[in-house]
Amino acid sequence: MFDSISTKLNDIFFMLGKKGTLSEKDIDKVLREIRIALLEADVGFKVVKQIIENIREKCNSVELRTSVAPSQVILNVTSEVLTSILGSEVSELQLKSESIPVILIVGLNGSGKTTTTAKLAAHLKTNGQTPVLIAADIHRPAAVEQLNILGDSIEVAVYSPKISDSAPEVVTRGIEFATKRQATCILIDTAGRFQVDEDLMKELKQIYAKANPIETLLVLDAMAGQDSVNVAETFAKDIGLTGVVLTKIDGDARGGAALSVVYTTGVPLKFLGTGEKINDIEIFHPDRIASRILGMGDIAGLSEIAGKSFSHNQAKQLEKKIKRDEFDLNDLVAQMNQIKKMGSLTGLIEKIPGLSKKNIQLPNGEDGEKNLRKIEAIVSSMTLNERRKPGIIDGSRRRRIAKGSGTKPNDVNNLLNQFSQMKKMMKRMSKGDLKGLSMFR
Numbered sequence: 126m127f128d129s130i131s132t133k134l135n136d137i138f139f140m141l142g143k144k145g146t147l148s149e150k151d152i153d154k155v156l157r158e159i160r161i162a163l164l165e166a167d168v169g170f171k172v173v174k175q176i177i178e179n180i181r182e183k184c185n186s187v188e189l190r191t192s193v194a195p196s197q198v199i200l201n202v203t204s205e206v207l208t209s210i211l212g213s214e215v216s217e218l219q220l221k222s223e224s225i226p227v228i229l230i231v232g233l234n235g236s237g238k239t240t241t242t243a244k245l246a247a248h249l250k251t252n253g254q255t256p257v258l259i260a261a262d263i264h265r266p267a268a269v270e271q272l273n274i275l276g277d278s279i280e281v282a283v284y285s286p287k288i289s290d291s292a293p294e295v296v297t298r299g300i301e302f303a304t305k306r307q308a309t310c311i312l313i314d315t316a317g318r319f320q321v322d323e324d325l326m327k328e329l330k331q332i333y334a335k336a337n338p339i340e341t342l343l344v345l346d347a348m349a350g351q352d353s354v355n356v357a358e359t360f361a362k363d364i365g366l367t368g369v370v371l372t373k374i375d376g377d378a379r380g381g382a383a384l385s386v387v388y389t390t391g392v393p394l395k396f397l398g399t400g401e402k403i404n405d406i407e408i409f410h411p412d413r414i415a416s417r418i419l420g421m422g423d424i425a426g427l428s429e430i431a432g433k434s435f436s437h438n439q440a441k442q443l444e445k446k447i448k449r450d451e452f453d454l455n456d457l458v459a460q461m462n463q464i465k466k467m468g469s470l471t472g473l474i475e476k477i478p479g480l481s482k483k484n485i486q487l488p489n490g491e492d493g494e495k496n497l498r499k500i501e502a503i504v505s506s507m508t509l510n511e512r513r514k515p516g517i518i519d520g521s522r523r524r525r526i527a528k529g530s531g532t533k534p535n536d537v538n539n540l541l542n543q544f545s546q547m548k549k550m551m552k553r554m555s556k557g558d559l560k561g562l563s564m565f566r
């Protein structure tokens with residue numbers, strides 16, 4: 126997600142970066158480009174207008190023309206504005222309640238409700254909770270089975286409906302079941318429809334009355350685009366929502382609708398679904414997503430995932446290397462191996478500044494593994510000097526490296542191009558006062 130917008134904005138700021146001073150005209154031009162990039166990313170028209178106004182206003186209030194690095198200032202301003210549109214701060218799950226806190230999961234068919242219910246249960250379990258799941262989608266028997274399989278896999282108890290139960294009855298019995306089991310929280314998976322309709326809302330209202338949830342989370346498919354705005358507005362009005370979970374952000378969705386939903390409904394985004402597996406869920410951090418949108422990567426998110434496998438020293442060393450512009454191809458391979466250990470590669474790629482799935486072709490799974498091995502083979506066919514200063518690699522060196530690694534000169538070229546792009550990005554990040562890098566500490 127955000128691939129094309131981040132590439133575009135990245136280009137805009139890169140071009141701008143070369144300018145020492147900015148005229149009124151320059152600023153107009155940049156704002157126009159940002160506007161187009163946002164519209165193309167499927168951000169709603171009204172939201173785009175607001176974003177541009179906010180950026181312009183902030184630009185006027187800072188001394189842009191006397192600033193030493195005006196492009197940096199605009200980049201920071203844009204990042205601040207996007208962050209604030211996305212909700213500014215992390216919106217945590219509420220679990221304080223007199224009775225067992227209930228989290229109600231609602232949304233359209235196929236949006237990812239059942240999967241998200243299980244993902245959240247696993248997330249809560251990791252945080253010391255004892256969740257119980259209630260399968261209240263009585264319209265599709267397969268959904269009950271699906272939740273049971275998922276519950277088994279994470280060792281979380283699931284309450285399943287009896288044949289003649291209505292959805293509200295299931296909820297009442299499910300809560301009794303959870304109480305007996307001494308659950309510390311309850312997650313209810315509900316039925317969806319293909320579109321918002323009256324029957325669905327009626328049933329959900331009845332469920333809501335029985336469940337009295339502390340959190341009502343709307344699950345939205347990132348691929349649905351601007352339609353999600355209407356869906357979210359209806360659910361917010363009819364049922365009341367405390368949060369949104371945006372799923373399938375690992376797909377090709379342009380992602381702009383996320384901004385529109387939050388802006389239009391005022392309901393905070395709480396989680397992102399990043400894949401089909403149970404651990405593919407992330408807490409939504411507005412500032413990190415803003416920085417991802419701007420093509421600045423998500424160093425904080427990256428280091429969080431890396432946290433467990435990265436020692437403090439390793440992280441410090443990496444930060445130093447990036448700052449001193451000493452990050453070389455050996456480090457690249459080492460980093461990629463580390464990342465590989467942490468899980469799916471593509472999800473992580475977009476968190477690395479300057480990289481996106483488009484400019485580094487690294488599919489998940491077996492192919493990703495193969496690709497990594499290929500890069501490793503190329504780098505290990507280089508001399509120490511070539512790894513440190515890839516600039517010296519000319520045509521004949523390239524042919525030698527390709528031969529030695531069993532690849533084509535073009536593969537070597539691609540790797541070198543990607544690496545140089547990445548270095549440029551790192552340089553810019555470490556020069557600017559962008560928050561990201563300090564998170565490695």
Ligand SMILES: Nc1nc2c(ncn2[C@@H]2O[C@H](COP(=O)(O)OP(=O)(O)O)[C@@H](O)[C@H]2O)c(=O)[nH]1
Nearest residue numbers: 234235236237238239240372373398399400401
């Ligand atoms: N790639 C991807 N697939 C997802 C994600 N969340 C759910 N899915 C898939 O979307 C499909 C529908 O999910 P499901 O939970 O059954 O949706 P429901 O009808 O709303 O309960 C399933 O194939 C899930 O594996 C996600 O974050 N990423």
Ligand SMILES: [Mg+2]
Nearest residue numbers: 238239262268
């Ligand atoms: Mg379902």
